[in-house]
Amino acid sequence: MKRFFLTLSLLLCCFLGLSAQKKQAVSVLYVGGSPEIETIGIGTPPDPAVVAKSAAERTAAFEKFLKKHFKTVKVVDAKDYHYSMSDYYDVTIIDGTPAPIAPGIREVDEYGRMIRYARPQYFPLDFNRPVVTIAEAGEEMGRRIGTKNDWYCLCLEDRALGWNATHPIFQGPVKVKLETSMQPTPAPALEVAKYMGEKLPAETEMFPMQTINYTDKLPDGNNYRVGMVSRPGGYTDSPETEVISGGKCAKSIDAVALGRHANWFTWGFAASPTYMTETAKALFVNAVVYMKQFAGQHPIARKFNDGVATRDHIGMDKNRMTRAMWKDMNKSNEDFNRTVDSLKNVIREMKAKGEEIDPNMAIYENFPAQKLVTYREYLMQADRGQGLYKVFGTDEQAYKDYYDKNLGWFWCPEDSYSLAIDDEVRYLGIPNNDIRILDKCISMLEKNDPEKDIAETILKRYTLCRFETAKEWRDWYNRYHDKLFFTESGGYLWLVNTFENVPGNDYRVRLAEEEEAYMARKQAGARPGAPKQLTDDRNPVYLQAEAVPTQGGKDIVIFQKIHPGYHTYAVVPADEVFVVTTVEITLPEGYEKVGPLYVPEG
DSSP, rough: OHHHHHHHHHHHHHOOOOOHHHHHHEEEEEOOOOSSSSOOSSSSOOOHHHHHHHHHHHHHHHHHHHHHHHHEEEEEEEGGOOGGGGGGGSEEEESSSSOOOOEEEEEEEETTTEEEEOOOOOSSSTTSSOOOETTHHHHHHHHTTOOSOOOEEEEEEEEEEEEOOOOOTTTTTOOOOOOEEEEOHHHHHHHHHTTTTOOOSEEEEEESSBSSOOTOOOOOOOOBOEEEEBBTTOOOOOOEEEEEEEEEESSTTTTTEEEEEETEEEEEEOOOOOTTTTHHHHHHHHHHHGGGTTTTTTOOOOOOTTTTTGGGGHHHHHHSSSSHHHHHHHHHHHHHHHHHHHHHHHHHHHHHHOOOOOOOHHHGOOOOOOOOOOHHHHHHHHEEEEEEHHHTTTOHHHHHHHHHGGGGGGGGGOOOOOEEOHHHHHHTTTTTTSSSHHHHHHHHHTOOOOHHHHHHHHHHHHOOOSSSSSSHHHHHHHHHHGGEEEEETTTEEEESOOOOOOOTTHHHHHHHHHHHHHHHHHHHTTTTTTSSSSSSSSSSSEEEEEEEEEEEEEEEEEEEOOOOOOOOOOSOTTTTOBBBOOOOOOOOOOOOOSSSOOOOOO
16 A cells, blocks of 8 residues: 555656646736726726735735746836836736836927827836736737737637647647637727728638627726737738738728737737636747747837828728718618618607616717718718819829828828828939938938938938938948838838948937927927817817806807818717717706707718
């Protein structure tokens, strides 16, 4: 009997030793503090005690999970974290919001219009330790230093789609078992594809990453957290990036759910290990192991303007001006009108019976019928202030030709979210993303060309170099020619493919110039930000209210102007996280509200 117990003990020791060897040789720092419950964009914030309890449970779940798979694991609360702590670990996982190293900026003018805004900064520009961010932490941590893991939409659900099955995180070290199925293609993805003039299949292959969705309730009655997807436009236009997987969300089919920008990995799904599928757990471990190798890297292309327009927008712009889209809009309005008429009938019946009407439904009671427009009227609306209708009228082909012929000259000016034509580049006749444009401009400087001022403008616009002589420009161009690449999402710049500190890669040049220009405007007393128009990309919605005297009372008149390309929500389904635009009126003593709110066409 003693021999049996001895043998059993030896076997047990061997088994435990084997299990211990399966732990990955990666030291991990987990920065926690965020809860499992959703706290963003909801009407009534959860009780702080409930949030704290949820955060503690989430941190405990991650700690247990990570210690099972990695040899060295340190867990800290975000309030105790400083970026220098990451120097002592192979990979840092950010799942909370630490104290910033520089505060956020929010400056408005005398009209209340935003003239300067920046998120708080948590890391220096040269931070080069591997990081995995979870859900919206990708935006929060990376916005101020220009990572491409931006906030396209806080709407990621529970499934992955469009993944790269050959990527290393699908290969190991932990075996990944995929249980895929064909699912209905998300309606928003179909809608975006339609506007791009493309067509997606009715079903898309997916696999679950979470056992819970943000539309689900936790036992305490709170909704689960929402995941984040990043913008796909320009994500891979620099060599230090890769898209690994998309996800089911309320955006385009190619929205980024799993992606890497140099040493920053965005894990867009929100679930903790408590609610991860076995597939997701394996992928998460593999992602952490994979990121270890990127120590010493940092973003080369910096996306400081998260809404920068890239040329992949042009397909949508071209398609927007077609007769097919005009007909589609009228058809949608006809369908909408029928739906609203039906709802009005239901509301009338419910009122007759004395039944309570849901607020989301009641708003339709006074909805006017959507107008069916002519192609001319449609184009005037779709033009969005570009002035193209005045040139092309109802010539559908002319709009397509305009975008095709000018493809090489488009760019997105700084602090803008819209494409514009670069007149200087068009004048030289070489696309701004063709390396010959640099050679041409440098040659103009060398020859002291009478129009060398155009060359200087282009070189300053599309590089971060500020050389004083043609020889310096030529030496730089010859030295780095084979490593130069063009990034649109990084600010429409030619950069050098290296992580070394070389001329042409220092974004502080542009940041300093922007600061100098801003301060000069202020010191000159030019009232920076004084509105030339009511809305712009930084102030997409303008609101004004007034009380207009009428016979026996007053009419409360609310004026809302929305910048072209933006929208607000009048109604949001109960299972969505988007914010409804509501009207709350506080009346003075002696007044009472009479009659419903009348709204204009959608």
